[in-house]
Amino acid sequence: MAGVAAAVPSISAPARGWIGICWRNAGHSALRSLRSGARTSPATSTRPPAGGERRVVCRRPERRGASRRSSRWTTAEPKTQAGPTSISVRCRLRERCAGRSRRAEFRGIVVSVATPQIDLLVVDDDDAFRSSLVRRFQRRGFNVSEAASAEEALELIARRLFDVAVVDMVMPGMSGLELLERMRELNPHCQCILLTGQATVESAVQAMKLGAYDYLRKPFPLAELEVVLQKAYERHQLSKENAQLRELLHRSEEKWEMIGHSPVMQDVFRLIERAGPSDKPILILGESGTGKELVARALHACSPRKDKPFVAINCAALPDQLLESELFGHEKGAFTGATASRPGLFEVADGGTLFIDEIGEMSPMMQVKLLRVLEDGSMRRVGSNQERRVNIRLISATNRDLEKLVQEGSFREDLLYRINVLSIELPPLREREGDIPPLVARYLGEGWEVDPEAMECLQRYHWPGNVRQLINVLERSKIMAEANRVTVHDLPRSIVEAVHEQAAHRGGSPNATPVAAGSGPVVDSGPPPTVAKPSHPRAPAAGNLPPTDNLAAVERFKVVEVLRRCHGNKSRAAKALGVTRRSLYRLLEKHAIREDEYLNNGSYAG
Template sequence: MREPTRVFVVDDDPEVRALLGRVLGKAGFVVAEAGSGAEAMAALAREEADVVLVDIRLPDASGLDILRWAREVELASEFIVLTGHADVETAVEAMRLGAYDFVAKPWRNAELIEIIGKAAEKKALRRENSALREVMTRRDGLPQIVGQTPEVRDVLAMIDRVAPSDSPVLIYGESGTGKELVARTIHLKSPRAGRPFVSVNCGALPDTLLETELFGHRRGAFSGAVQSRVGLFEAAHGGTLFLDEIGEMSPAMQVRLLRVLDSGEVRRVGEERTFHVDVRVIAATNKDLAREAAEGRFRWDLFYRVSTIIVPVPPLRRRREDIPLLVRHFTAPARGGRALRFSAEAMERLMQYDWPGNIRELRNLIERLQILHEGDEVQVSDLPPELTAPRAAPEPAESPLVTLQEMERRYVERVLRATGWNKAQAARVLAVDIKTLNKKIRDYGLTRPA
């Protein structure tokens, strides 16, 4: 749902302000007001409006002074100048200073409302263009989650359930399992699909850079800030912001992020005014954030704020049957690489390997073979040593017929392993409370691996 347009009225006549308040309020605008230039500039420095209606003559300043100030501080609001018939030349000067339009007193209400609507639309388009410029360098191809195993079907079913909502999502999984792919898929299946998807790796940047990446900065806020920059929260307005490796965020940045998530307002570095943002946050981590919080490295309040819904992503070794499908996907001609075939023995080695780097490691191997391998078919001898080393003999196959109690024990143990023994996550997946999960752990004698 689109936020109502915020209009700020600057006029020294209280009757004019009251009249405009009534007229614009009935038209669906949110109206604030000021009776002097100083009051107006102080208010706009705190919180930006979409459209500013400013009288050309004020007791302590002219409307032109406010326009010059707005240009100096790079205020993004659109300005409409209110002027008497004798002030047309001054109004033209206002247009040169960046005003959207001028309206002569007395005005016609319908005309004024139409002009305000167009000014607000222009402001929204400028904001969208700024967002798109920030997003363009971060765009990848359309996501495709490849796999047919029950583990992948569980992830896809969870995506379908959570995508329509605006609730925060925490994606949990080992490095290289495709957490960003899951986040993009959630975004593209959501009502926000037509808006930006913006991602940032919280562990790749020091605090000072991460702060300006997320929140933006004003020109001159620090050495080297030669121009103002839109932050990723603003760039993602109306869409989704993906915070990868959120568990690497410092305590100080966790506080700032929590404040934005609670208030829905962003303040650029070096500025006093705030910006309203409408963003869905999806975070990802390869850490047990509940344990990190218990040990004081992650804030509990931020953990609860970002983990309304937890989506566990399985490692590749838990979905070995998907490896042939992934290989065909990575060697497809549409991806621009050279077609490769794997002998039955080579494919068997791929399926036996544990893939500590998960899908990222598999994709890296395929790309390397496409470049370096001579011939069309890959043999076992062409694989790297880690894939050809002898494997320990597998455990004897279990009987396919077991009791219902034994099936439950195995499944509880499987969920605990998949979530890294995070009991809060495991309980959500099993749809039981923590007390019930602890009882099953005791009853089945399950123990956490060392």
């Protein structure tokens, strides 16, 4: 025994823990666990000496009929590992029994393992029983606090967070179930073990419903309570780590923020606040680059599903076969290259929100499969006969007129009714009066300035690519600018020429508007679109009706005239005409009115 203790002086004793030897010989395995202060034989002990080092001692492997034994120990060099500190130990045992000599060799590992320090709360009105629990678990190295009543326990919980609580169910005053309910509010990660001497099925069911980890009936072996307590602590650690990972994930997520001081954007914000808490499908309409995905994320953040996944997919970016596999998943061997089973985005987004962008580009075959999922929540992976059920909120977006696609037969009418319980129409950037200065300030960043002439140019441009194009122009300007100051010479030539053309047709430009600080949505940037120069002659002067009695021609002329007067702002034009913005868009499509006709005083085409 002295050889073992002298052979492993490098193993430091943990604050609380055990040292054991695992024997392996001819398939036999046994673990001798020697706890701090526990006597292993009349002559040896694992009590740490004054120097702080733990001496390693163990019982020899027991064998029946052994009358006299002698042993020789050898050790390998200490090995430091992640976790337990261990060294190899070899014991050669010689025993003599019934006049016969026999040799055997045992190999093992001396292991030093630190047990966790558990913050334990014991609540029981029985002083003797409570004291016995406190003494036992203090010997195990736990940090134990005790309370004789539920009221006293609540005072302790208010000052300190506990990992596990052992609570008697029947106590004077507040019962253990009431205490459990209050504990779930004050410390939701604390695991509670209820004890009772009057166990009933009803009380056990009620305890589990309130969140108790386990339910023990008195009397019970204290060893059983210790096992349950260790498992409850593991559950506590999992719950705590889960909360930490959620918070870490939330902090690492990109912050999506919307800018909009214009009246049309304020209307959009009000719709998001009203529709967000709902669980119904929503259709987002708007031109490319207006921030439809940003609105979808805002809706998800306002919904009860905000802590669940938000998954986005663009239908226009994938062919039908790949889109089906992405949405519904596939089984191994379902097609060439399917080397493993893979869940689809419906399963990934289960419990959360699925955002389908450019849904107008979806093929009729995929529309039928999507309709099935929206009707009853059931789906099948590609190559599988097993039906799965998912619970998702669908938000879709498109820049196309789905009602027109329904009339053409390329989009299912029943699917349109499913996805369009409520629609949110995003205005283009040219109709958002006063939003360009804060957008510019947001995407240029701190320390950047914009010349008044450059800001006037940005405000006068009609932005066919909307916010996405604006971000692209600002990023280019930051590369070209000097001394963190953007001038009109740093802007793309196509934008400057287009603004000059508009000013020439309109007979001048308004005064520049100063830059205002603000913050705005994060929208993916893309290449600047080609801006076509207007090549149409001047239209008839305002107020002069076209020389025709055709009602459609008169209607077309009036729409163009009002749009010119409102400088292309469709919201104000619709109000002046006495129609809704949607009706105005239908009139524009009906008469094939181009933007350059009312933005550049283009020609009248009756």
